[in-house]
Amino acid sequence: xxxxxxxxxxxxxxxxxxxxxxxxxxxxxxxxxxxxxxxxxxxxxxxxxxxxxxxxxxxxxxxxxxxxxxxxxxxxxxxxxxxxxxxxxxxxxxxxxxxxxxxxxxxxxxxxxxxx
Numbered sequence: 001x002x003x004x005x006x007x008x009x010x011x012x013x014x015x016x017x018x019x020x021x022x023x024x025x026x027x028x029x030x031x032x033x034x035x036x037x038x039x040x041x042x043x044x045x046x047x048x049x050x051x052x053x054x055x056x057x058x059x060x061x062x063x064x065x066x067x068x069x070x071x072x073x074x075x076x077x078x079x080x081x082x083x084x085x086x087x088x089x090x091x092x093x094x095x096x097x098x099x100x101x102x103x104x105x106x107x108x109x110x111x112x113x114x115x116x
Contacts, residue, residue, distance in 0.1 A: 038062060042056055042057060042060060042062075043056075045060070045075070049074060049075065051074070059073050059074075059075065060073075060075065067079035082103075086101065086103070
């Protein structure tokens with residue numbers, strides 16, 4: 001049997017939370033969802049940057065960074081738009097820069113994301 005707090009804010013099982021109808025704390029649900037989204041983003045970013053979650057939190061703290069500051073804090077590899085990102089992806093995939101590639105965009109629903 002798994003016993004959860006009514007409004008868990010952290011811990012192993014907090015993702016199992018679902019807002020109850022008629023809750024006396026309906027505004028907390030939005031805050032909880034944003035907190036969950038932030039933690040997931042932070043954890044994914046830490047993993048992709050080969051940082052510990054604690055180090056990522058120490059650096060990022062939920063702030064929005066300028067490109068220059070993000071580079072100096074090892075939060076991004078480069079500054080640029082979609083063309084620059086495609087050039088880097090081609091380089092990493094050993095695709096010649098002059099070879100045409102097709103970019104396929106997926107909607108959130110086609111990927112199984114329901115959004116917030």
